[in-house]
Amino acid sequence: MDGWPFWKRLYQKQINRDLDIWVTKGWVTQQNAEAIRRSLENEDGGSRLPLVLSLLGAALLGLAALSFVAANWAEMPKLLRLLILFASLGAAYGAAIWLYLKKHTGFAEAALLLATLLFGANIMLIAQMYHLASDYTGGLFAWSLGALALAWAAKSRAVLAGSFVLLFIWTGTASLDAGISPHWTYIPAWAAATLLGFRLQWTPSYHLSLLSFFGWLLMGLEGFDNYHWDSGNLLFFALAIALTVWLKGRLGGELGLRMGRVAEAYGAIVTGILLFALQFDELDFTGEMSWRLTLLAFGAFNVALLFFCAMRRAFTMTGLAGFGALLALTVLPAIITSGETNYLDMTTGMGGILYFAFAIWLIFLGTQSASRFLVNLGFTAFAAEAFYIYAETLGTLLDTALFFALGGILLIAGSWALNRWRKKMLAETGKGEAQ
Amino acid sequence: MSFIDEQIKGLQAPAPRAPGTFALAVAAIFLAQALFLGAMIWDRMMLLRSGTEVTLAIEPVDPRDLFRGDYVVLTYDISRLEESKLAGDNDFKEGDTVWVTLEEQGGLWQAAALHRKAPSEGTFIQGRVDYAIGARPRTVEEDEPCENCRMLTLSYGIESYFVPEGTGWDLEEQRNENRLAARIALGSDGEAAIKGLLLDGELIYEEPLF
Incomplete structure (x- = not known):
């Protein structure tokens, strides 16, 4: 000690x-x-401290190599520069193999991370030497692919995390700088990284995978303008995807996969955010056929997932009914819309009622499936909606002084009642877990 | 155990690699990455050694955001082209690949025609349309759009020239005085690479292969 x-x-x-x-x-x-x-x-x-420090050290060495791009090395002959580049890359790989054979697996990971950073530095330095500056996205793609291949070959967690980051920078550059949006090429590479995380059963990679997926979706939404989809169309498209992630996560959780639980959490959060956004009045729709077909395809896929969930007894009747309603809400616009109409106006109070129903359903779902996360998410959604309605309506009814006074009382009373209810529900969840 | 459960179990393999397998796999990746880097160098070497040579005039440009770190941004006469003044294809859109046929005029090469596909003869350079500004009034006083005034901004992959630290400002000044030109190597498909820089017609930087 x-x-x-x-x-x-x-x-x-x-x-x-x-x-x-x-x-x-x-x-x-x-x-x-x-x-x-x-x-x-x-x-x-x-014992993990030296490992963490060595990983940070590797990252710093890599950054030092990257900043070498800006240094003055014009005095050196080109051949010598190239020899330095290849030798440093080879040395990092050699060190990784030697450390692994000596059973210093943690330090071997650090050496692999260093090799990954050096590979990227080498691409940039060679591009600099030959004044290759046009295809920045291509360079990032080559770097990410090299990292991903190494992560697979060595089963390296550190390099896998690096690959997720590099792939995300690549797709960000392609989407936002090069204007390739939606950047579909990202998906196979992302899937390969996700599959490796799944093989390694490494929880942080599940978070990286889901965060980068939703980040990609957000960056790519603008590109759907090319298909004549408007903001409302995009929202329903994203909602269908979030529900797919949620249902897949639920199914995976039932199959005993930790990734399932993580995916369910992200799916539920994104669904909650998107449903909330349905109340904003700046949403516009087009009756574009490609959008209808996409929603219908996702709808069919989600119904199949729900069916498998039911087979696995992943839901109670409340859960099934709620998901059925959510799926219907997502698919119906594709069927009932005609032409360029703003047919779905959720801003008249209808959205608020639906959102409260969603929040309460989440709480029940969390209680029945012993998920403290879903219960807390439900309460957060409930509180957010209450605050939204309060901010939107109360100020218009009363004068300012009364607005603040009544608002304060309502907030205190509301938070007290909400907290009591939450504690009661969490206690129920605890009973469920104990059983 | 159901079929799905079996498939999932088959996908999971958290155990680390055996030492021998690890060494072989990592060595293979090193070899692949080294080959990729080697191919990058080889491609440029071949282009610089055997490509057709042209000299392009460099335009003075707004100096506020051009010199970044250790490279100078180069904009050429052929970087901004008016579609209607050139022969060949037109109606290019942003993101399109374009081949520009070049003709020599007094030692410098100028754009003569635009093509959607690589021409079968002549000297040409391959580029990409960054911006295509459509028909619009030429001046604020004019109401009618000028139908023949479509302007394309093109990039050829030769817009950056890396220089030794501290020398960029001099080059930038010379560029803005219209004294700089670039010697460009062109591949058979029109791919371009900077071979050297000329100041008042004299070669001041030349890229060695090694």
């Missing part, structure tokens, strides 16, 4: 105090408390 960092020693003291209290209260047996203490004693204290 002597070699432990201070935060580990603080944690040790805290847990010893807590264990004494828990044993006194009868929550933990003396035997279990001793087992926990022994487990803590045997932990390899702070």
Whole structure:
């Protein structure tokens, strides 16, 4: 324990105090408390710190190589420059292999990360040497692909994380700078990175995968102008995708996959945000056939997913009914719209009612499936909608002083009631989990 | 266990690679990346060594945002072209690939025609349409759009010239005094590479192959 960092020693003291209290209260047996203490004693204290530092060191070395682009190396003959580039890349790979064979797997990861950064630096330096400046997106693509191939070959988590970041920068440059939008080429590369994360069963990669997917979708939305889709069309398209992610996540969760739980959380959050946006009055629609067909295709796919979920008993009747309603809401516009009409006006109060229903349904769904996340999301959605309606309507009815006074009382009372309800529901969730 | 469960289990492989496999796989990736970098160098070398040579005039440009770090932004006479004044195809859109036929006039090469496909003869350079500004009034006083005034802004991949640190400002001044020109190597498909820079007709920078 002597070699432990201070935060580990603080944690040790805290847990010893807590264990004494828990044993006194009868929550933990003396035997279990001793087992926990022994487990803590045997932990390899702070052993991850050198690894984290070595990863940061690798990143810094890589950045140093990248900043070499700006340095003056014109005095050096070209051949010598090229030799330096190839030798440094080879040395990083050699070090990775040597460290791995010596069973320093963490440091081998750091060397692989360094090699990835050096590969990118080499592409840029060669481009600089030969005044190749036109295809910046192509250079980024080559770098990302090199990183992804290495992540697959070495089963490296650090390089996989780097690949996600590089691929995202590549698609960002293609979408926003080069104007290639939607940037469909990104999807196969993203899928390859996601599949590797799934193979490695590495939770942070699930987050990276989902964040980058929704980021790509957001960057690419503007490009759907080419298909004559307006803001409302885009919102429903994104909603259909978010529901697909949610249902797939639910199904994956039922199959025992951690990625499923993560995907469900992201799907639910994005669905919540998009449904909220349905109330904004600047949404416009077109009756474009490509949009209708896309929504119908997603609708059919989502119904199939819902069917599989039902087969797996992933939902109660409340869950199924709610998802059915959400799917109908997403698909119906594709059927009932005709021509260039703004047919779906959710700004007349209808949107608010629907959103409250969605929030309450989320709370029930979370309670029934023992998901504290969904319960909390439901309460957040409920509170957000209440605040939105309050801000939109109350000020127009009363004068300013009364507005603030009544608003304050409502907020305090509302938050008190909401918190009591939330605690009750979370307690129910706890019972569900215990069962 | 259902079919789906089996498939999912088959996809998951969290165990690390065996040392031998790891070494071979990493070495293979190194080789592939080195080959890719080598191919980049080879492609440029071939172009610089065997390409057709033309000299292009460099235009003075707004100096406010041009010198960035250690490279000078180069804009050529052929970077902005008026469609109607040139032979060949027209109605190009942003993002289109274009081949510009070049003709020599007093030692410098100028645009003569625009093509959607690589021409079968002549000297030509391959570029991309960055902006296509449509018909509009030529001046604020005019109401009617000038139908023949479509202007294309093109890039050829030769718009940046990397220089030793601290020398960029001099080059920028010379460029803005209209004294700079670029010697360009052209491949058989029109791909371009900067071979050197000329000041008042004298070669001041030349790119060695190595």
